[in-house]
Amino acid sequence: MASTYDIDIGGESAALEARDVSVYYGEKQAVKNVDLVIPPNRVVALIGPSGCGKSTLLRCFNRMNDLVPGARVEGEVSFHGQNLYAPVVDPVEVRRRIGMVFQKPNPFPKSIYDNTAFGPRVNGFKGDLGELVEKSLRQAALWEEVHDRLGDSAYALSGGQQQRLCIARTLAVKPEIVLMDEPASALDPIATQKIEELILELKRDYTIVIVTHNMQQAARISDYTAFLYMGELVEYGPTEAIFTTPREERTEAYVTGRFG
Amino acid sequence: MPPQLAAEPDRPDSAALSFKRHRSLKEQIIGVVLFVCAAASVLVTVGIVAVLLRETLGFFAEVSLVEFLTNTQWTPLYVEKNFGIMPLAVGSFLVAAGAAVIAVPVGLLTAIFLSEYAGGRLRGILKPLLEILAGIPTVVYGYFALTFITPLLRSVFPETDVFNAASASIVVGIMIIPTVASLSEDALRAVPHALREGAYGLGATKYEVSTRVVVPAALSGVIASFILGISRAVGETMAVTIAAGALPNLTLNPLESIETMTAYIVQASLGDTPHGTIEYQTLYAVGMTLFLITLVMNVLSQWVLSRFREEYQ
Amino acid sequence: MSPPRVPLGAGGRGRDRRRRVAGVMFAVACTAATMVGVVALAVLLGDVIADGSHRLTGDFIGSFASRFPERAGVKAALLGSIWILGLTAVIAFPVSVAAAIYLEEYAPSNRLTKLIQLNIANLAGVPSIVYGILGLTVFVRALSLQRSILSGALTLSILILPVIIMASQEAIRAVPHSLREAAYGLGATRWQVVSLQVLPMAMPGILTGTILALSRAVGETAPLIMVGAVGFLAFTPTGGVMDQFTVMPLQIYNWISRPQEEFHELAAAGILVLLILLLTMNATAIILRTRFRRHH
Numbered sequence: 001m002a003s004t005y006d007i008d009i010g011g012e013s014a015a016l017e018a019r020d021v022s023v024y025y026g027e028k029q030a031v032k033n034v035d036l037v038i039p040p041n042r043v044v045a046l047i048g049p050s051g052c053g054k055s056t057l058l059r060c061f062n063r064m065n066d067l068v069p070g071a072r073v074e075g076e077v078s079f080h081g082q083n084l085y086a087p088v089v090d091p092v093e094v095r096r097r098i099g100m101v102f103q104k105p106n107p108f109p110k111s112i113y114d115n116t117a118f119g120p121r122v123n124g125f126k127g128d129l130g131e132l133v134e135k136s137l138r139q140a141a142l143w144e145e146v147h148d149r150l151g152d153s154a155y156a157l158s159g160g161q162q163q164r165l166c167i168a169r170t171l172a173v174k175p176e177i178v179l180m181d182e183p184a185s186a187l188d189p190i191a192t193q194k195i196e197e198l199i200l201e202l203k204r205d206y207t208i209v210i211v212t213h214n215m216q217q218a219a220r221i222s223d224y225t226a227f228l229y230m231g232e233l234v235e236y237g238p239t240e241a242i243f244t245t246p247r248e249e250r251t252e253a254y255v256t257g258r259f260g
Numbered sequence: 261m262p263p264q265l266a267a268e269p270d271r272p273d274s275a276a277l278s279f280k281r282h283r284s285l286k287e288q289i290i291g292v293v294l295f296v297c298a299a300a301s302v303l304v305t306v307g308i309v310a311v312l313l314r315e316t317l318g319f320f321a322e323v324s325l326v327e328f329l330t331n332t333q334w335t336p337l338y339v340e341k342n343f344g345i346m347p348l349a350v351g352s353f354l355v356a357a358g359a360a361v362i363a364v365p366v367g368l369l370t371a372i373f374l375s376e377y378a379g380g381r382l383r384g385i386l387k388p389l390l391e392i393l394a395g396i397p398t399v400v401y402g403y404f405a406l407t408f409i410t411p412l413l414r415s416v417f418p419e420t421d422v423f424n425a426a427s428a429s430i431v432v433g434i435m436i437i438p439t440v441a442s443l444s445e446d447a448l449r450a451v452p453h454a455l456r457e458g459a460y461g462l463g464a465t466k467y468e469v470s471t472r473v474v475v476p477a478a479l480s481g482v483i484a485s486f487i488l489g490i491s492r493a494v495g496e497t498m499a500v501t502i503a504a505g506a507l508p509n510l511t512l513n514p515l516e517s518i519e520t521m522t523a524y525i526v527q528a529s530l531g532d533t534p535h536g537t538i539e540y541q542t543l544y545a546v547g548m549t550l551f552l553i554t555l556v557m558n559v560l561s562q563w564v565l566s567r568f569r570e571e572y573q
Numbered sequence: 574m575s576p577p578r579v580p581l582g583a584g585g586r587g588r589d590r591r592r593r594v595a596g597v598m599f600a601v602a603c604t605a606a607t608m609v610g611v612v613a614l615a616v617l618l619g620d621v622i623a624d625g626s627h628r629l630t631g632d633f634i635g636s637f638a639s640r641f642p643e644r645a646g647v648k649a650a651l652l653g654s655i656w657i658l659g660l661t662a663v664i665a666f667p668v669s670v671a672a673a674i675y676l677e678e679y680a681p682s683n684r685l686t687k688l689i690q691l692n693i694a695n696l697a698g699v700p701s702i703v704y705g706i707l708g709l710t711v712f713v714r715a716l717s718l719q720r721s722i723l724s725g726a727l728t729l730s731i732l733i734l735p736v737i738i739m740a741s742q743e744a745i746r747a748v749p750h751s752l753r754e755a756a757y758g759l760g761a762t763r764w765q766v767v768s769l770q771v772l773p774m775a776m777p778g779i780l781t782g783t784i785l786a787l788s789r790a791v792g793e794t795a796p797l798i799m800v801g802a803v804g805f806l807a808f809t810p811t812g813g814v815m816d817q818f819t820v821m822p823l824q825i826y827n828w829i830s831r832p833q834e835e836f837h838e839l840a841a842a843g844i845l846v847l848l849i850l851l852l853t854m855n856a857t858a859i860i861l862r863t864r865f866r867r868h869h
Contacts, residue, residue, distance in 0.1 A: 095759065099759070104751060108756070170759065294675035301693050367606075377603060393613070399829070400617070403621070495698075525795075544706065551703050
């Protein structure tokens with residue numbers, strides 16, 4: 001199983017590697033024996049029809065499945081060679097290093113400043129918080145729009161702005177990897193475009209894994225694409241190859257719109 | 261040694277994940293403290309049962325269960341001692357039954373009014389009023405019963421005793437109207453609107469929809485509210501102590517003076533019964549009886565709710 | 574053969590008319606039933622005000638109880654009520670909120686947790702006098718706290734524990750899960766998520782529930798009678814938790830128990846003081862509830 005789906009990442013060591021990962025919710029198996037290598041400083045898209053397990057797989061990468069009662073993860077997820085699920089590993093630390101942006105913007109009921117500062121504060125940041133907040137908001141392409149009203153409530157922002165705030169908030173803890181679970185699906189087309197442009201910029205400094213049900217989006221912004229179906233990894237490769245010359249029949253059926 | 265990342269001034273120096281920090285000790289302590297607080301509730305129940313059981317067993321070492329249940333007289337403080345719970349239990353139930361006669365229909369109809377007839381603004385006024393009614397302390401109801409209801413009753417039925425069960429029933433009934441009404445209303449409002457619309461669409465009147473569709477669809481919640489209301493009525497203390505009387509009397513005539521289980525417990529504790537005597541133990545025996553009766557009713561209401569919970573498909 | 578044409582709105586047929594009459598009668602019945610509660614409230618308040626308002630003077634609040642009706646007042650009882658209210662709040666609030674946090678945020682969904690939940694729901698339905706028996710046996714006798722304010726406060730705390738726990742759980746449950754997810758996702762620990770996100774958002778609901786529970790405690794008489802609040806107290810509690818004490822409802826009960834008319838009037842006046850105290854507390858709770866609802 002493993003070798004067919006390895007991609008050639010040209011000698012760099014993987015940022016994240018999933019080996020024979022399965023996820024069970026009680027009796028039901030949501031993810032089946034997935035092997036996946038995430039190269040650094042690239043955008044990897046996970047696509048597939050609803051319920052195929054892509055979000056579940058994504059949540060393995062920062063141990064968010066720990067929070068679901070009855071969820072069980074088998075296999076190994078390595079971060080720079082270290083197994084994330086080893087007993088000595090602190091999930092809290094994992095989540096600082098591997099950040100997550102959720103589908104529906106979920107800013108805290110606090111000010112823009114406090115939202116961005118929350119992550120650093122709980123992680124014991126000792127430096128100049130204001131500078132960190134500004135930097136994060138700039139990286140999320142939001143600074144220009146909010147710099148004069150950092151004390152305003154986050155709920156005063158539009159949906160697209162709120163999502164960029166959530167991205168800024170995630171960046172403020174300086175992760176290496178940013179996981180995104182359908183980040184633009186709740187946004188209008190213009191806001192979506194802004195998020196996509198942002199992702200293309202962010203990949204210079206971060207590794208990004210994005211789950212999306214929007215194939216055109218995957219084609220636009222990702223370097224590698226993984227197609228999942230019913231919990232299995234069907235095909236994984238460079239995005240252009242997946243969309244123009246897929247090797248598997250099921251992949252071709254999905255990307256040409258015959259189902260999903 | 262895990263590979264270092266390319267020079268990024270903001271990233272932490274080591275790429276290795278740290279071991280669980282010492283702060284998880286703080287987290288664990290917090291978890292334990294919180295658990296202890298939650299477990300304290302179990303401790304309370306254990307305490308209640310243990311306390312009641314201990315003295316009750318002592319009581320039943322001297323008095324047979326048969327006498328307790330069948331003797332029609334309760335005279336533990338007299339020279340000739342009788343330990344039949346019936347006068348007290350019947351007294352409690354007489355008051356509770358009378359209260360139910362008032363609270364069940366009034367409460368249910370109020371609930372239907374609030375749920376099916378009243379608009380938002382009217383509900384906004386009525387619901388707080390009901391909450392106020394529920395929040396009035398029971399001594400106040402006792403006062404009301406003694407100084408207002410009883411004279412009123414006596415003017416209509418001159419043979420009424422100064423202390424009587426009816427007066428207590430009436431105020432306890434008023435007291436539990438909010439309980440029945442608000443629990444029933446919750447149940448009625450939980451019925452999906454689609455069910456009502458289906459009935460209206462068939463040309464039914466509001467009366468028919470309310471009584472033939474909505475109430476049956478919410479029946480388990482409505483019945484549970486009745487049971488809980490009666491349970492509260494049985495457990496009621498001060499209003500009956502003030503209004504109903506302090507002399508055990510086995511009767512079904514609401515115009516007579518009676519004593520309820522709760523009133524007896526108050527009376528026994530106000531007296532100077534020495535600790536450790538059989539008279540003192542009666543307090544616990546009656547308390548245990550009261551506890552068991554209300555427990556059974558509360559469990560019954562929860563059973564009704566879960567067993568007959570309607571599936572709105 | 575086609576059915577007879579009856580124009581809409583004719584309503585002449587007997588069955589329809591009967592249905593309409595039944596409908597109107599039912600509506601009247603429901604309205605009347607609702608009015609029963611409202612009218613009862615009005616009559617009760619009117620009765621109390623009529624009986625006792627002329628006794629509601631400054632002297633009344635400032636004097637102690639006395640054998641002589643014209644000199645009697647609620648000073649000791651009022652202070653006792655406030656004292657025990659404060660002490661109960663200090664004891665009950667932390668424990669209850671901690672229990673609610675545990676049940677909502679920390680507890681695994683297993684049999685033990687379900688048992689605890691069920692147990693709390695049952696405790697909420699236990700008659701208050703049973704708590705009095707518990708208090709008498711455990712606090713007054715076994716722990717030798719005697720007939721003190723502390724015994725009374727502990728008993729009342731146990732009484733309102735389930736009420737506050739259930740209200741707090743509801744408030745905590747109302748906090749959207751997405752907020753917790755976001756905080757966890759940023760690397761916050763469970764306690765950080767709870768103390769920095771969940772609790773602040775749930776606090777208005779928790780406080781409202783607590784105040785309502787406390788106002789119930791203020792009106793309780795039976796448990797305190799059992800725990801030894803005295804009926805006749807001629808001095809104020811000096812601040813020691815081991816003092817003897819009396820509370821408003823008990824003073825009222827004491828006065829009602831006397832046969833003389835004047836004492837009944839005093840009871841009515843005492844009731845008015847008690848109701849004003851409760852009104853203040855409930856108004857605070859409602860203001861809290863509405864004020865914080867606007868923030869979100």
